[in-house]
Amino acid sequence: MSVRRALTIAGSDSGGGAGIQADLKTFQELGVFGMSAVTAVTAQNTLGVHGVYPMTAKAVEQQIDVVLSDIGVDAVKTGMLFSADIIEAAARKLKEHQCENVIVDPVMIAKGGASLLQEEATEALKQVLLPIALVVTPNIPEAEVLTGMSIQSEADKKEAAIAIASLGVKNVLIKGGHDKGAKTVDLLYDGSAFHTFTGTRIDTKDTHGTGCTFSAAMTAAIAKGASVRTAAETAKQFIQAAIEDGLHIGQGHGPTNHWAYRQRGGC
Template identity: 50%
Template sequence: MITTALTIAGSDSGGGAGIQADLKTFAALGVYGTSAITAITAQNTCGVDAVQAVDADVVAAQIRTVASDIPISAAKTGMLFSTDIIRAVAAAVRAANLPFLVVDPVMVATSGDRLLQPDAEASLQNEIIPLATVVTPNLAETEVLTGAKVHTLDDMRAAAEHLVAHGAAAVVVKGGHAMTKATDVFYDGNRMELLESVVVDTTSTHGTGCTFSAAICAYLARGATLLEAVRRAKTYLTGALQNADPIGQGSGPVGHFWNVTHAAD
């Protein structure tokens, strides 16, 4: 039986993040990817030049249409952009009764460009995060979601506890390259785990958050437990960073297919 996953996110015309990164990750990990596009971005490795949101009813229709035809083993959200889209996605996700939902609370692109309207932050917290199996904020997103500064490992632990206490079933607070080791904090209300990997010296970091959350989604779809899925996703992302080829003039994309042997090789 084919394992399937659904990504609900914005596009990236440069191909390194958003829907494109999610689908590449699904494919690399042996999962058939489906999608619902929330916004079209004119984006490359240097930044975002334009954003056009998809009508909220059309976003909901994409989710509904896919889920009515193809059994979805797990799903993830990325760029949701606006309050209207968030509300439509929340309603469609509830109606589809999806077994797992990974929420990447995308707010700002690697380049610094805004991907979530400020007035939509409360809707994200109140309507999407309570539906999530796991939420995967980076440090900047964690500060917005908790209203507190997050600089140290103790700050990350406190933030993880705060997010679970305020509605998240589980959270991975991503430390990224802010520490000597790439250290993330996993917390599900019972277990607090530190997840460490080497810091990869690369400028090819475009789409790391999308790739990590998509990998968690793929591994959940394939039957992994949540903590196992998070650990395996971190290993996959580290390999993608280590094996990224330089593309573009800015922050290039990670190497999504590093673990795949190509017939042309």
């Protein structure tokens, strides 16, 4: 089989736990060749986001153009997109290159509270990016922003997933890391049925980059030909192992362990 390729369009996390760095590590661990289009550079560590330096939309567009016109791609993930201009540029290029396997992680706010998406850019995300996406992977606060709903229960999660699907995206996966219970329940809505992926909640402060890592694992699995449902299963196992075997790096919210899944014999 030829080498499978995945592109992440996202922000750089100098601390290495989230963003482009988490995505590329995850792609590599799952045996997929990783490429990147950087949307912004963040000065970030386990204590928080200390600076955000966005790229121009033109720079993002050109990065996408040159890799897609030469190397090609089997799946594309988007993460921190920062502005409406960058969202519009990315969507235009993905359409132009006829990318079908687009996984959108609608990154809005870092766990420490810093804004990674300008407020007015949410509309662009809904109007130009979601309609061309195969999957969107909001966490609960992001699903609340996308729908304007308050999500307190599994029934609310289902209602939100249906509302998000009505924006034109084929599959909606609401991540359950922000749930309150002993289990983390990730909910997939594929346009007709619901599927749940349940894990045991680990009591740890080291969850920096969990969302990026989960969506990147889904992207890698889809690049290798998995269905959205199988990709969600793989991603759930990948993130569960990465959180369980935490590295305890830094003084704040540490990164997850991107080696753990492979070391346990996954892949």
